Amino acid sequence: MIIRATAKTLNIARITPLKNLAEIEGSLPGEWYVSLVPTGRKGVSAIHYADKPTMLSVFNMGYSHN
Numbered sequence: 001m002i003i004r005a006t007a008k009t010l011n012i013a014r015i016t017p018l019k020n021l022a023e024i025e026g027s028l029p030g031e032w033y034v035s036l037v038p039t040g041r042k043g044v045s046a047i048h049y050a051d052k053p054t055m056l057s058v059f060n061m062g063y064s065h066n
Helices: 009-013
Strands: 002-005 032-040 044-051 057-063
Touching: 002 009, 009 032
Parallel strands: 002 032
Antiparallel strands: 032 044, 044 057
């Protein structure tokens, strides 16, 4: 599984990014893109996960300290 997250998402999660240029061979879990989505409530953001080949989306509600 490869997770490609935005810089803001990595910063909030306190994760140091690693460069990975490998390609996924096979099916799921595959490659996922991760970003934050504002919800309109102060301090609350949703985390959006999108699967690259299928564009299947998963949302997870969370709190941020921005």
